[in-house]
Amino acid sequence: MTTIKVDCVGETCPVPLVETRKAIRKASSGDIIEVTGTHPASKKEIPMAVEAQGHEVLEIKEEGDTWKIVIKIR
Amino acid sequence: MDLVYLDNAAATRMDEKVAQAMNPYFFDVYAVATSEFGYSLGIEAKEALDAARESIASVLNGAGEELVFTSGSTESSNLAVKGCAQALKRKKKGNHIIVSGIEDFPVLNSARTLEKQGFEVTYLAVDETGLVGSEALEDAFTDETILVSIQHANQEIGTVQDIKEIGKMCKEHDVIFHTDATHTFTRVPLDVSVIPVDLVTLSCHTLHGPKGIGALYIRKETPLDKIMDGGFQEFDVRAGLENIPGAVGFARAVELVTPQENERLKRMRDTLIDRLLAEVPDTLLNGHRHKRTPQNANVTFHYVEGESITLHLDMRGFAVSTGSACFSRSLEASHVIMGIGGDHERAHGSVRFTCGRYNTGKDVGAVVEAVSDVVQSLRKISPLGKGG
Structure with missing residues (x-):
C-alpha cells in the first residue's frame, strides 16, 4: 500500500480535480491518496467525483483555509 | 470501466477495415509516388495515390486532378485561405476577405495572419443559431473582395450553412469561395457540380479514418499560391512526400460511410x-x-x-x-x-x-x-x- 500526496494549495477549479484524477490513474487498489488544497468548491466536488468512481473518502480535514481529503482506492 | 466515447468531432476510433487497407502501403508498397519514374514500386504507389484521389473526389462529384492531399484540415484551410489570398493580391485583384466569426481556428487564424500582412478582413456576425445571414454577407462585399471563407458546418455547435446560396452570391460578385467541410464530408451532401464552391477543406479524422491526412478540393482555374516550398508533388500545389497509406486510408474511410x-x-x-x-x-x-x-x-x-x-x-x-x-x-x-x-x-x-x-x-x-x-x-x- 502506497500513500500518494497531491498538493493543490493555491490552485483553483478544475486543477485539484484534474490532479486527483491523475493520481487515481497511477494508484493501485488499497493505495491512499491525500489531496491538500484551498479552493472551497474543489473540497466539495472531489469527494463527489471519487465516490462516483467507487473509491472511499476516509476523511476530510480542515485547518484554517486548507483542507485535506484522504481517499482509499478500491 | 468501459469507455463511452462521444467526442467523435475531435477524433474517431479508426475502422479496422481502414487499417487493413493501409497496411500494405507501410510494408509492401512503401515507395513514394514521385518514384514512379524510377522503379515499379513507385508506379504502384502512384496508382494507389491516384485511385484514392479519384475515389474521394468522386464523392464531391469533382475530378481527381482537383484534389490535393495535405496533412489535414488545418493545412488545407491554410493553403486555401492564404494561398488564394496571396495569389489574387499578386494579380492585383483586391485585398479584402470575408470569413464568418465562428470559423474554426485554421480559417480564423489564417485570416488574422493575412490581416497583419495588410489584408482587410470582415468577420461576419451570425444569428443565434450560427447561420450566416445573406443580407449581412451581401453588405460585406466591396470592390476589393477577393475571397469568402465560410464553413459548411460549425465544429462546436454543428450548424450547417446554406453554402449553395453563399456560393451563388460569391459568383455574382466574382469572388472565390472556400468552405471548410471537415465536419460534413460524407455526412451532409456536397456536390461541387451544383454548389458553386471553389475550394473545399476535407479530412477523415472524424470519419474513422487516419489522422495526419487531409485534402483540399481546388476547382480548376482557381488561383492558388503554394504556401510551403519544396518539391513538385501534388500538381505542384503542395510540396512534400506523399502520405500513401494515409491517402489510401482516407479513401477507404470515405467508402465506408x-x-x-x-x-x-x-x-x-x-x-x-x-x-x-x-x-x-x-x-x-x-x-x-x-x-x-x-x-x-x-x-x-x-x-x-x-x-x-x-x-x-x-x-x-x-x-x-x-x-x-x-x-x-x-x-x-x-x-x-x-x-x-x-x-x-x-x-x-x-x-x-x-x-x-x-x-x-x-x-x-x-x-x-x-x-x-x-x-x-x-x-x-x-x-x-x-x-x-
Missing part, C-alpha cells in the same frame, strides 16, 4: 438532444435544431461549468468535450458560443456530444443519465447560483 449510418447518427443525436433538454432542467441547445450535422449535440447546462461536467463524466467513463477540442486545456470562452450571442456563463456551461460509428442507443441513454446526475450534483455546490 453509408446513408444508413448517417440516419442512425441523426437518430442518436435527436434522442440525445430531446432527452437532455427534457430531463435536465435549465438547459439550452446550442446551434440550429434541424440544420445541424447528424453527429452533433451541443447543450449548455446553466449554473455549472462545462469543464467540471467533462471531468466528472470522464471519471464515470464518458468522453465528451466542452466547446471545441482546443478548449480542453483552457478556460477561454468559446468564440462560437459568444458569436451566437451567448455570454460567458453559456459558453462555459456548454458541452459537446458527438456520436460516431461505434456508439449505440445504449450509450446515449447512459450518458443522459450520467449527465443528469452530474449536473444535479454540481449545481448543489455551484458558485454560479442555483444551488441545491
Whole structure:
C-alpha cells in the first residue's frame, strides 16, 4: 500500500480535480491518496467525483483555509 | 470501466477495415509516388495515390486532378485561405476577405495572419443559431473582395450553412469561395457540380479514418499560391512526400460511410438532444435544431461549468468535450458560443456530444443519465447560483 500526496494549495477549479484524477490513474487498489488544497468548491466536488468512481473518502480535514481529503482506492 | 466515447468531432476510433487497407502501403508498397519514374514500386504507389484521389473526389462529384492531399484540415484551410489570398493580391485583384466569426481556428487564424500582412478582413456576425445571414454577407462585399471563407458546418455547435446560396452570391460578385467541410464530408451532401464552391477543406479524422491526412478540393482555374516550398508533388500545389497509406486510408474511410449510418447518427443525436433538454432542467441547445450535422449535440447546462461536467463524466467513463477540442486545456470562452450571442456563463456551461460509428442507443441513454446526475450534483455546490 502506497500513500500518494497531491498538493493543490493555491490552485483553483478544475486543477485539484484534474490532479486527483491523475493520481487515481497511477494508484493501485488499497493505495491512499491525500489531496491538500484551498479552493472551497474543489473540497466539495472531489469527494463527489471519487465516490462516483467507487473509491472511499476516509476523511476530510480542515485547518484554517486548507483542507485535506484522504481517499482509499478500491 | 468501459469507455463511452462521444467526442467523435475531435477524433474517431479508426475502422479496422481502414487499417487493413493501409497496411500494405507501410510494408509492401512503401515507395513514394514521385518514384514512379524510377522503379515499379513507385508506379504502384502512384496508382494507389491516384485511385484514392479519384475515389474521394468522386464523392464531391469533382475530378481527381482537383484534389490535393495535405496533412489535414488545418493545412488545407491554410493553403486555401492564404494561398488564394496571396495569389489574387499578386494579380492585383483586391485585398479584402470575408470569413464568418465562428470559423474554426485554421480559417480564423489564417485570416488574422493575412490581416497583419495588410489584408482587410470582415468577420461576419451570425444569428443565434450560427447561420450566416445573406443580407449581412451581401453588405460585406466591396470592390476589393477577393475571397469568402465560410464553413459548411460549425465544429462546436454543428450548424450547417446554406453554402449553395453563399456560393451563388460569391459568383455574382466574382469572388472565390472556400468552405471548410471537415465536419460534413460524407455526412451532409456536397456536390461541387451544383454548389458553386471553389475550394473545399476535407479530412477523415472524424470519419474513422487516419489522422495526419487531409485534402483540399481546388476547382480548376482557381488561383492558388503554394504556401510551403519544396518539391513538385501534388500538381505542384503542395510540396512534400506523399502520405500513401494515409491517402489510401482516407479513401477507404470515405467508402465506408453509408446513408444508413448517417440516419442512425441523426437518430442518436435527436434522442440525445430531446432527452437532455427534457430531463435536465435549465438547459439550452446550442446551434440550429434541424440544420445541424447528424453527429452533433451541443447543450449548455446553466449554473455549472462545462469543464467540471467533462471531468466528472470522464471519471464515470464518458468522453465528451466542452466547446471545441482546443478548449480542453483552457478556460477561454468559446468564440462560437459568444458569436451566437451567448455570454460567458453559456459558453462555459456548454458541452459537446458527438456520436460516431461505434456508439449505440445504449450509450446515449447512459450518458443522459450520467449527465443528469452530474449536473444535479454540481449545481448543489455551484458558485454560479442555483444551488441545491
